[in-house]
Amino acid sequence: MNLTFGYIRRSSYKQIENNSVEIQKSQIKNFAHRKSLELPDEFIVIEEATSAYSKRANQRKELMRLREMMIEMNVPRVIFYEASRMDRTGYTFVLDFYRPLMSKLPNLEIYTTNSDEPFNPDNEYNKIALLIAMQESEIKSERATSGLITVLENNEKIIRPGSKIPFGYKHVKKKLVPDENAEIVTFIFFLQSWGVSMHKIATILNDASISAPLGGPWGTSTVENILKNPVYTGKLLWHVHKNRKKTTSFEFREAHESLIDNFFVVLNENNIKLQNKYGRLDTPFLFLNKLECQHCCRLLSTQNASTTRNGKKYYYHYYVCKQCKYKLSANKVHELLIPKVFKHIDDLAVNDKTKSSTIEYLNTIDHTIKENIINVEKQLDNLASKGCIAKEHGDREYEQVLEVFQTKLLKTLTELVTSQGVLQELFEAVHSDLFFSRFNSLLKSELGTTETRLLLLYFVDKILVSSENPIKIMFKESPFASFHLTDAGQSTET
Ligand SMILES: [Zn+2]
DSSP, X not given: OOBXXXXXXXXXSOOOXXXXXXXXXXXXXXXXXXXXXXOOGGGEEEEOXXXXXXXXXXXXXXXXXXXXXXXXHTOOEEEESOHHHHOSSSSHHIIIIIHHHHHHOXXXXXXXXXXXXXXXXXXXXXXXXXXXXXXXXXXXXXXXXXXXXXHHHTOTXXXXXXXXXXXXXXXETTEEEEOTTHHHHHXXXXXXXXXXXXXXXXXXXXXXXXXXXXXXXXXXXXXXXXXXXXXXXXXXXXXXXXXXXXXXXXXXXXXXXXXXXXXXXXXXXXXXXXXXXXXOSSOSOTTTTTEEETTTTEEOEEEEOOEXXXXXXXXXXXXXXXXXXXXXXXXXXXXXXXXXXXXXXXXXXXXXXXXXXXXXXXXXXXXXXXXXXXXXXXXXXXXXXXXXXXXXXXXXXXXXXXXXXXXXXXXXXXXXXXXXXXXXXXXHHHHTTTTGGGGTTGGGSOXXXXXXXXXXXXXXXXXXXXXSSOOEEEEOSOGGGGGOTTOTTGGGOX
């Protein structure tokens, strides 16, 4: 008789989705029937929701009881509804459940109802499934936030970090509520999103006679502390002390009213990336690393020949091709090109079609990312089978080479999943007009150096120059092209 156990985990939030206990139970029963496995009703173990959240497997009472029963009764089979029911922390299921069982029951067969093959933790697909389960559990945990906070508040061992109330908020009935300083926080994030440095932000606030959180003038570190605090996007961090040495942090989204949209965080991360790639924003060479000599196919360098004569400063800035020596006055380039670039941006911002074409562009990116994920998964699977062969032949050296590749691919996979998250923010920013409204009436405003340069980096792909042809501006297909969301995965061809 092929006896088997079944394992069901109740969800921690109310839901009508197909994860209810009854549905899990019937799927597991069907699976057992199909596989000709004997599953008595009393062999179905049900884990209660509250005991499952974010705990490692060995802290799940029913799972551990199941492990003991399987060993005691010598039943080496169990059916889980799906991977996310097995584990939320990804690896502890293997450490606390799979491996100890395997040592006692060598014929161990762990199934999920969506696969005919027994679970094997060394199989890449299972690693991926666990990774995805982790992602999903994060999303689910957001929905469960309010309930969990109540649970956490009643637990004395849990301390919320720094009982200090963040600048811009006040406490009302133990909840953070924006106060009269909230606008200053929003303003700081707004300035940062336009590439204004923290030092400059502090100066602007001091010039406006706004006093710092603890009174007195603003410093770079005060501004930095605000910009780095996740509390302003509505997130709340809780630190749970498991024992004296170990502390785990949990992040809850939408815990209170946010002062800034997540989009600002995404924008700023991209601004930093752009500066790493093209050089600083605060430079008189607005087109730094954007001008290409059409003749030599190389980027133009900058030349600063400014001098001071009779106490007066004379600025002489040039863009130069080091190969053919073609030289352009920076001022002339700026006077000619900047109005054209601004016109392009303004046209985009007011054009009704921009929104739909941008969505279309983002859809293409979405598609590419998904394809890349499938591609990486295939490569991981391929590596795993090569790894098996290497193992069989005792070729440790080759195995190690494969492991290096595997680590690389798993990193790429993580990057791709991150890109998907960023993409979601971009979709929302376009839908809500948060993005294009930034450029409305741009031509009417007085823009500083950093803002202008940031705009050029977003919208201009490159400028082609040469002694024989007129200057040519190549615009980016979409401003979101500057986010390089599909870069991950492209270099993974093996
Ligand atoms: Zn040249």
